Amino acid sequence: MAKIRVRFAPSPTGPMHIGGARSALFNWLFARRYGGEFIVRIEDTDLERSTPEYEEQILATLNWLGLDWDEGIGVGGDHGPYRQKERLQIYHPYTQKLLETGQAYHCYCSEEELEAERQALIAKGQSPRYLGKCRNLSGKEKEERLALTDKPVVRFRVPEGRPVVVDDLIRGLVEFESDGIGDYVIVKSDGIPVYNFAVVLDDALMGITHVLRGEEHLSNTPRQLLLYEALNFPVPKFAHISLILGEDRSKMSKRHGSTSVEQYRQEGYLPEALTNFLALLGWSPEGEEEIFSISELVARFSLERVAKSPAVFNLEKLKWMNFHYLKGMSLEQLTACCIPYLLKAGLLDEGETTERLDWLQQVIATARDGLHYLAEVPALVKVFFGETVELSEDDDEAKDVLALESSPAVMRKFREKALEMEDWSGEEVRQILKELGKELNVKGKALFMTVRVAVSGQSQGRDLIAILTLLGPTVVAQRLEESLRRFPKR
Numbered sequence: 001m002a003k004i005r006v007r008f009a010p011s012p013t014g015p016m017h018i019g020g021a022r023s024a025l026f027n028w029l030f031a032r033r034y035g036g037e038f039i040v041r042i043e044d045t046d047l048e049r050s051t052p053e054y055e056e057q058i059l060a061t062l063n064w065l066g067l068d069w070d071e072g073i074g075v076g077g078d079h080g081p082y083r084q085k086e087r088l089q090i091y092h093p094y095t096q097k098l099l100e101t102g103q104a105y106h107c108y109c110s111e112e113e114l115e116a117e118r119q120a121l122i123a124k125g126q127s128p129r130y131l132g133k134c135r136n137l138s139g140k141e142k143e144e145r146l147a148l149t150d151k152p153v154v155r156f157r158v159p160e161g162r163p164v165v166v167d168d169l170i171r172g173l174v175e176f177e178s179d180g181i182g183d184y185v186i187v188k189s190d191g192i193p194v195y196n197f198a199v200v201l202d203d204a205l206m207g208i209t210h211v212l213r214g215e216e217h218l219s220n221t222p223r224q225l226l227l228y229e230a231l232n233f234p235v236p237k238f239a240h241i242s243l244i245l246g247e248d249r250s251k252m253s254k255r256h257g258s259t260s261v262e263q264y265r266q267e268g269y270l271p272e273a274l275t276n277f278l279a280l281l282g283w284s285p286e287g288e289e290e291i292f293s294i295s296e297l298v299a300r301f302s303l304e305r306v307a308k309s310p311a312v313f314n315l316e317k318l319k320w321m322n323f324h325y326l327k328g329m330s331l332e333q334l335t336a337c338c339i340p341y342l343l344k345a346g347l348l349d350e351g352e353t354t355e356r357l358d359w360l361q362q363v364i365a366t367a368r369d370g371l372h373y374l375a376e377v378p379a380l381v382k383v384f385f386g387e388t389v390e391l392s393e394d395d396d397e398a399k400d401v402l403a404l405e406s407s408p409a410v411m412r413k414f415r416e417k418a419l420e421m422e423d424w425s426g427e428e429v430r431q432i433l434k435e436l437g438k439e440l441n442v443k444g445k446a447l448f449m450t451v452r453v454a455v456s457g458q459s460q461g462r463d464l465i466a467i468l469t470l471l472g473p474t475v476v477a478q479r480l481e482e483s484l485r486r487f488p489k490r
Contacts, residue, residue: 004036005209007072008062009199011043012055015260018252018313019214019244020058021065022278026241027212028067029279029301039206040072041082043199045192050085061261065271066294079206084198091193091201094231095154095186103230104186106152107134108145129182130155154187156197156227164222169210169239169303176222184223196223204233212303215240239303242282243310252313264318268341268374273322281311291324319372326371335364338377345378347385362470366462380462384470387478389457391487397459401449402487406442410450413440415480418473429468454483 008024010016031038040062044050059073071077081087098104107130109117118128135157137145146152158181166174186197193201203211218240228235246252258264264274276292284307285292285300292300326334339360342348353360367380391398401407417432418424437447452464455476461467468476 002207002209004031004034005039005207006031006036006212007039007041007203007206007208008067008069009041009043009202010058011046011049012051012058013046013049014054015262016058016061018259018261018278021061021261021274022244022281023213023241024062024067025065025275025278026283026301026306028069029297030210030212030303031070032298033301036209037070038067039077039079039082039208040069040075041084041202041206042073043084043195045084045195045198047085047192057262061265064265065261065275084193084202087198087202088192090205091187091198094201095193095197098156098186098230099154101230102157104154104156105135105137105183106142107155107183107185108142108149108152109133110149127180129180130184132183135183149189151189153185153189155183156186156223156230158183158223158226164225166218166221166225166238168218168221169237170242170306171218171240171308174218174221178222178226181222181226186227196220197227200224200227200231200233203236204228204231208236210237210239212239212241215243239306242307244281244313245310247312247314249310249312264373266375268337268376269318269322270325273318273325276325277318277321281313282307291321323372326374327368331361331365331368334368335361337374338364341374341377342381345382347378347382359470362466366466366470383456383458383462383467387475388482389455389479389486391453391457395457395459397449398453398457401445401453401459402483404446404450406440406446407450407454408484409440410436410442410447411454411480411484414451414454415477415484418477418480421473424469424473426465426469429465454487455479 006027008020008027010020010024028038030036040059042055044055055073062069069075071079072082095104099106109130113133114130117131117133121128121131134145134152134155158178160179162178164176164178164181166176168174184196185194187193202208221238221240225235227233244252252259258267261274265271272294275294275297276290279292279297279301280290283301284305286305329337335357339348339353342360343350343353348360363381363384364377366384367377370380371377391402413436414432417436421428421432433447433451437443440447442450448464449459452461452467453459455471456462456467471479
């Protein structure tokens with residue numbers, strides 16, 4: 001059997017979509033599982049929308065996900081170049097061959113003519129397609145049409161009255177009727193091949209053996225099979241992966257969460273979590289296990305367990321999975337990952353990251369049990385930064401606590417004891433609270449909640465002893481003084 005060669009060929013017209021990343025991952029896993037080769041090339045013939053910046057971002061995303069490639073952009077190989085706009089001279093002879101054999105022809109129809117034809121078919125309840133107006137023009141008719149436009153397109157002459165069968169590795173045999181396709185454009189008026197033509201040439205000339213891609217491309221496949229046949233190219237095996245839907249079973253959009261991988265990266269999802277999550281969108285391993293390392297995914301992946309039915313993007317499951325991977329980090333690793341988010345939020349200065357590293361690690365330790373993605377860090381640990389207290393307008397319980405008869409005395413006395421302390425360990429802080437409760441004859445909510453709200457501004461949050469210990473007696477005293485001034489008994 002020939003060595004497996006698969007490819008990922010994104011268009012650099014935007015950031016990497018979740019669906020694109022899933023397709024890249026499945027191709028990569030398939031290649032690695034069976035000792036094949038993974039090729040990355042760029043489909044940039046959409047000249048208006050393609051940009052080098054998006055290409056760079058897509059390649060960076062693949063690298064971030066750990067999907068290295070054996071051939072293609074930045075790596076090289078024997079089948080380059082690997083950008084379509086650099087391959088135009090390669091495509092031209094195949095266009096000429098189809099024209100010379102009568103399997104393609106020039107079409108001179110204007111946009112207005114095509115739109116009128118389209119609307120007429122829709123009005124009859126038929127699928128829009130080209131009806132072949134320029135299919136059999138005489139030499140004189142071509143001259144007359146050429147006088148109207150000197151930039152015709154090239155259309156492929158679709159054989160009439162025959163089935164076109166896609167033998168799909170996931171969906172089985174899928175049959176299309178050629179009469180429902182219509183003669184389609186393969187080269188635009190500017191001389192640039194359209195997707196269906198260029199992709200066939202690229203896959204054939206690069207020796208691609210398996211085409212794994214999204215289900216939305218299934219309708220393109222009969223057009224491509226006809227081109228393989230016309231050009232006498234060996235046909236690769238096709239496998240169309242199910243769509244990704246939102247939890248409401250509609251097409252995934254921004255209302256279901258971010259649709260680009262870059263956004264999840266910026267929010268602090270780990271690449272290990274995202275690849276694990278994406279692998280389970282449409283593929284299911286044996287057993288109930290859901291956490292897999294990349295090497296385990298490679299060892300288990302097979303197309304036989306890729307589902308036909310749509311996959312549902314569950315953001316809560318992604319959060320849970322990322323939480324698992326964050327929990328598996330050492331405290332040192334997690335702190336290093338969190339620091340950029342604290343800097344961006346203005347909670348830290350660059351110089352403090354080294355000077356206060358031990359303290360920062362203790363702060364991050366208080367948050368790790370509630371941390372699902374790194375962008376949550378500033379909100380979870382904000383209480384440990386600054387000398388003032390911000391009381392939430394929505395926290396009625398905090399306001400009620402500060403209005404208790406005993407609260408001013410609790411705040412004053414605790415402030416006095418904090419300033420007197422030489423040792424400020426967790427055990428000592430607990431002892432202070434115990435003594436304060438006896439001295440003022442307060443307990444429970446009136447004691448602990450009062451101190452919590454006065455020092456943190458929150459009725460709930462991080463562990464109280466951890467807050468007090470990590471803030472230190474000076475900052476605790478300053479916050480208590482601030483709370484006494486700003487929140488007198490009502």
